[in-house]
Structure formats: structure tokens, C-alpha cells
Amino acid sequence: MPPKDPYQHIAPVYDTITAKALAYSRQAIAMRCSQLYAKRVLDVGCGTGKLVQYLQSQGIFAVGMDASPAMLQAQAVHNRAKGYPAPLLPCVQANAAHPPFAQNTFDIVVFSLILHETGEDPAALLQQGLQLAPRALVLEWRAPERNLDYLFCLWPHFIERMAGKEHYTHFRAFIRQGGMAGLAHRAGARITHCQRLAAHSMGLYTLEHLPIEK
Numbered sequence: 001m002p003p004k005d006p007y008q009h010i011a012p013v014y015d016t017i018t019a020k021a022l023a024y025s026r027q028a029i030a031m032r033c034s035q036l037y038a039k040r041v042l043d044v045g046c047g048t049g050k051l052v053q054y055l056q057s058q059g060i061f062a063v064g065m066d067a068s069p070a071m072l073q074a075q076a077v078h079n080r081a082k083g084y085p086a087p088l089l090p091c092v093q094a095n096a097a098h099p100p101f102a103q104n105t106f107d108i109v110v111f112s113l114i115l116h117e118t119g120e121d122p123a124a125l126l127q128q129g130l131q132l133a134p135r136a137l138v139l140e141w142r143a144p145e146r147n148l149d150y151l152f153c154l155w156p157h158f159i160e161r162m163a164g165k166e167h168y169t170h171f172r173a174f175i176r177q178g179g180m181a182g183l184a185h186r187a188g189a190r191i192t193h194c195q196r197l198a199a200h201s202m203g204l205y206t207l208e209h210l211p212i213e214k
Helices: 011-035 050-057 069-082 122-132 155-162 165-176 179-186
Strands: 040-044 061-066 091-093 108-112 135-141 189-197 202-209
Touching: 011 050, 011 108, 011 135, 011 189, 011 202, 040 050, 040 122, 050 061, 069 091, 108 122, 122 135, 122 179, 122 189, 122 202, 135 165, 135 179, 155 165, 165 179, 179 189, 179 202
Parallel strands: 040 061, 040 108, 061 091, 108 135
Antiparallel strands: 135 202, 189 202
């Protein structure tokens, strides 16, 4: 029996729920890709492919990858409803730990709000991503860095708790271990840029491999 898809129930309504909330983040990701002159982008955990679609509308060649057949099927259903040919977007079903791409296939690999929720080792996934591209863009919740940050970083706890007990457990572990700063350290990467989004509760982080000491 194939493993249960945790997104099978939310997939049909995912775009309706998140469209407005994620629109500005997608614009920020596309702008950062343009600033870094990225021509080939991989969206890891692409879901229904909305970011891939937006990047392509901005003239950037983008490919999506997601382990959830339900999310990819939701994209196909939407395309058929709109009368689009299928497949409209280059999105493949694959696990982020075992991507079907060679090293340095892309200029940038994107992780959008998935590293905090995974049951796998997020540092290993980030390391894997940085094998596919010299840079990673990571959209993630921010861990508080000083006293005022606790106010900005409080409401994501309510959102993540609503996603379920297991989801919230992964999120709390991500924050407890230092958020993106801790994750970058564990993955042997460095954060070279951070743009704060969503009233400072999120960050769009640019990461690169740490240079190898000789």
C-alpha cells in the first residue's frame, strides 16, 4: 500500500486558502532571483506550482518538484478547468531527499515554507539542495533575535498549531534550534542576505555553501 499523502485533503482548496497570503512572497522570490541573475530555478516542494508559474511569467525558467501526488493533481485539475494543455508546468513528483537532477543543474534552488515542517532532517535537505545549485533561497518563519522580535514571531505559532500536532512539533523544533541561523550552521551554509517579510515574521534568506578551509 502506498504511503498516505498528508496533503490529500487540503490540496483541492490549497490555492484558495493561500493565494493572497503568499502572493507578495512569490513576488519577492522572483525579484531576488532576478537580482541574482538566475536563469534556471528549482522550486522544492512546489505544491500546486503557483511559484513556478509566476517565475515563468517573469521570464525565468523554473521547474517544480513535490512529493505529494495530491498537490500535483490539484494543479492538473486546475489546468483542465481553465482549458490549458496538460502538463502546463514542468513539475515532477519526487522526494526532496532524492531529487532526479544532476549537480549544479540550476542557478538557484528555492525552499518555500517547507523546511520547518518536514519530518526529515531539514539540514540534510538544504545540503542536498545546495548540490543542485550554488545558491538557495529559503522563505521561512523567523526565530526571535531580540526582545521586540517576540511580538512579531508570536502569531506564526497559532498558524502552525492549527496545522496539527505533528506539524507544530516540527515547527517548534525548528525555532528551538535557532530557526534559519541554526539550520544554516548545521547544513554547512552561510546566510548572505535576508529580506524580512510579513510584518517581520518571515524572512527570505539567501544561502551559499561555506567556503572550504584549506
